[in-house]
Amino acid sequence: MAKKVTNEISSYERQRQENIAQRDKLLKQLALDASSAGLGPGQKPKPAKPTATQKKKAPVKKIKEEIVPRRTSSRIAGIEADSEVAKRKAEDEYVAVQEAARVKRQRISGPLDLSEVQVAGKGWDKNANFLQGIVDWGARNTKERTFGEQEVKETTDKELRALREKMSSLDLYEGFEPNRIKITPERIYSLGFHPTSEKPLVFAGDKMGNLGLFDASQRSATSVKHEEVKAKDQDEEEAQEDDSNPSITTFHLHGRTISSFQFSPHNPSHIYTSSYDSSLRLLDFTKSSSTEIYAPKDTSVDEPISGVEMDPQTPHLLYFSRLDGHVGRVDTRTPDTVEIFQLSEKKIGGFSLNPSCPHFIATASLDRTMRIWDLRKISGRKGAQLPALCGEHESRLSVSHAAFNSAGQVATASYDDTIKIHTFEGMSGWSAGRDLTEKEMEPSSIIRHNNQTGRWVTILRAQWQQNPPDNVQRFCIGNMNRFVDIYTSKGEQLAQLGGNGITAVPAVAQFHPSNDWVASGTASGKLYLWL
Numbered sequence: 001m002a003k004k005v006t007n008e009i010s011s012y013e014r015q016r017q018e019n020i021a022q023r024d025k026l027l028k029q030l031a032l033d034a035s036s037a038g039l040g041p042g043q044k045p046k047p048a049k050p051t052a053t054q055k056k057k058a059p060v061k062k063i064k065e066e067i068v069p070r071r072t073s074s075r076i077a078g079i080e081a082d083s084e085v086a087k088r089k090a091e092d093e094y095v096a097v098q099e100a101a102r103v104k105r106q107r108i109s110g111p112l113d114l115s116e117v118q119v120a121g122k123g124w125d126k127n128a129n130f131l132q133g134i135v136d137w138g139a140r141n142t143k144e145r146t147f148g149e150q151e152v153k154e155t156t157d158k159e160l161r162a163l164r165e166k167m168s169s170l171d172l173y174e175g176f177e178p179n180r181i182k183i184t185p186e187r188i189y190s191l192g193f194h195p196t197s198e199k200p201l202v203f204a205g206d207k208m209g210n211l212g213l214f215d216a217s218q219r220s221a222t223s224v225k226h227e228e229v230k231a232k233d234q235d236e237e238e239a240q241e242d243d244s245n246p247s248i249t250t251f252h253l254h255g256r257t258i259s260s261f262q263f264s265p266h267n268p269s270h271i272y273t274s275s276y277d278s279s280l281r282l283l284d285f286t287k288s289s290s291t292e293i294y295a296p297k298d299t300s301v302d303e304p305i306s307g308v309e310m311d312p313q314t315p316h317l318l319y320f321s322r323l324d325g326h327v328g329r330v331d332t333r334t335p336d337t338v339e340i341f342q343l344s345e346k347k348i349g350g351f352s353l354n355p356s357c358p359h360f361i362a363t364a365s366l367d368r369t370m371r372i373w374d375l376r377k378i379s380g381r382k383g384a385q386l387p388a389l390c391g392e393h394e395s396r397l398s399v400s401h402a403a404f405n406s407a408g409q410v411a412t413a414s415y416d417d418t419i420k421i422h423t424f425e426g427m428s429g430w431s432a433g434r435d436l437t438e439k440e441m442e443p444s445s446i447i448r449h450n451n452q453t454g455r456w457v458t459i460l461r462a463q464w465q466q467n468p469p470d471n472v473q474r475f476c477i478g479n480m481n482r483f484v485d486i487y488t489s490k491g492e493q494l495a496q497l498g499g500n501g502i503t504a505v506p507a508v509a510q511f512h513p514s515n516d517w518v519a520s521g522t523a524s525g526k527l528y529l530w531l
Contacts, residue, residue: 107255107277107299108209112290114251119210120185121249144481147496163472164494167486170518172499173529175219176246179501181527183212183248188521189458190260193512195268200512202519202527205258209275211283213249216529220244253281253290260307266315274308274320280330293318294330294338307350311358319361321351327363341386343373350401350461354408357427361387362410364402368395370412370422372441377433391436393422393443400451401461405473409444409489411462413477419447419462421489445491450480457523458507462487465511476518478507484520484530497530 152168155161172178184206194201200216254275264270269285272293279295296303304323311317316332325344331337346366354360359375369392377388397415404410410422420443424436451460457480464475473489484497484506497518506520506528518530 105255105277107279107295108253109279109292109295109299111292112253114288114290117252117290119250119252121247145483145496145498146481147485147493151493160492163470167495167516170495170497170516170530172501173216173531175216177501178499178528179503179526181214181246181248182525183214183521183527184210184250184525186210186525187458187523188508188525189257191508191510191519191521192261192263193510193517193519195263195265195513197512197515200517200529200531202529203261203271204521204525204527205261205273206525207257209252209254209256209258209277211251211253211258211261211273212525214246214527216531218247220246251290253283254279256304259305262308262310264310264315265312272308272310272318274305276304276323278303278305280305280308280318280320282332293332294320294335306348309351309353311353312355313358319351319353321348321363323347325365327351327361343371343386344369349399349459350403352402352404352410354404354427355406355466356408360390360404360427362402362404364399364412366398368398368414369393370395370399370402370410370420372410372424372436374430374433388433390434391441393420393441395420400459403462403464403475405464405475405489406466407473407489409473411464411475413449413451413460413462415451417449417451419449419477419487421445421447421491423489445489447487447491449477449485452480453505453507457505460507463510466513469514469516476509476511478505478509478520480505482506484509484518486518502528
């Protein structure tokens with residue numbers, strides 16, 4: 001017979017439950033006493049609700065990881081750890097990674113068809129593009145200003161005041177919003193206007209070997225609507241929407257930075273480009289191709305080229321400078337014949353030919369010097385020949401660039417925060433290899449200018465206007481306060497160009513050869529124009 005289940009509890013269990021109840025009662029009493037004395041834990045403050053004035057966090061940019069050869073498991077492959085096979089496998093993987101990196105930076109050799117190397121923009125058609133007419137014609141800113149309207153008004157010299165008013169009246173290009181004109185994918189290193197005066201055509205070379213082309217005669221739908229609205233005296237709110245983008249064409253011509261490029265003075269469809277991939281190339285828009293003019297025969301040789309210029313009197317002669325302190329010249333008719341001169345033991349950041357007397361060369365070097373050389377007098381044993389050194393001027397810190405103008409003046413920008421202008425008179429009458437005195441090499445003008453660009457901004461360079469319409473020599477240079485400065489050859493400031501929408505330093509600045517147009521580029525590939 002089954003036993004009856006009873007609900008009675010033992011005396012031990014009853015005593016245990018009484019003890020638990022007494023303890024809980026005591027703990028509650030202690031908590032109440034502590035709370036009344038202000039010793040208890042306070043209530044957690046409620047999180048403040050976000051207000052309209054609080055800025056939203058910027059979205060985190062996703063960085064594309066570089067694709068490298070995939071690693072494989074040695075254990076799964078049956079390879080014993082620390083064995084000779086495992087060591088050989090590790091070495092092979094290392095070699096594969098190094099080879100992938102080398103191929104990525106390798107020079108692009110051989111002829112290129114523009115339709116095959118285009119990386120951005122609408123499709124390229126050599127028979128219908130924005131250069132067609134030119135080829136047929138000749139085959140919001142918070143930085144402080146340091147120069148403005150007040151300085152112009154206080155100018156007493158009539159001619160200087162008129163020139164300042166003229167240059168200061170240049171307006172920021174309104175065809176598109178400034179930050180929408182991204183002419184290259186990466187940081188701009190070189191910039192220039194096509195010589196035509198019919199319309200502003202801007203070219204820019206970037207860090208990854210891309211050349212961008214922008215026709216500034218185009219206008220967005222918004223700018224057109226604004227003009228129509230103003231003409232009809234209607235409300236401008238009708239012209240706020242714009243979904244159009246500027247038409248920009250980009251070609252990948254080099255494996256590394258396009259350090260400089262030069263338009264041919266004899267053929268408007270030819271552009272010579274230099275690159276850190278050790279090569280010079282000719283871009284021909286008539287043939288719609290890019291061909292290699294010069295490069296080391298051994299593709300493994302690394303000789304980065306920092307600049308290129310064409311002899312204006314001898315169109316088949318190209319001059320170039322290298323980062324290892326050498327300057328060379330090559331005849332495009334016989335590209336295998338190259339003359340190389342070691343003009344510095346350190347990097348040559350920039351050089352320039354005298355437009356009127358192209359046998360004179362000015363070089364700027366990391367060794368803190370600006371030197372003048374005469375190519376009419378070359379001496380030395382074979383393989384170590386040098387042009388005659390006319391003179392040199394030493395700065396306190398490295399000199400970034402040296403640029404000749406047609407009047408025989410050289411402008412340099414250096415890291416001692418100065419722009420120096422050297423005036424050499426009567427160079428056409430100098431004897432070959434003339435030795436200049438220390439006094440003759442002294443600068444005629446020194447301008448205080450912040451040239452500390454740092455790592456992420458392209459080096460500031462003073463660039464002359466080749467053929468100023470009023471014959472007043474002037475140059476432009478980027479300003480770290482997000483402006484472009486314009487000076488005369490006497491060191492007088494003419495203008496400080498800016499405008500709403502400039503959000504980065506326009507480091508690479510350039511004049512149009514004959515029109516008063518100025519272009520500048522930034523580290524993000526954006527283009528600013530003043531017309």
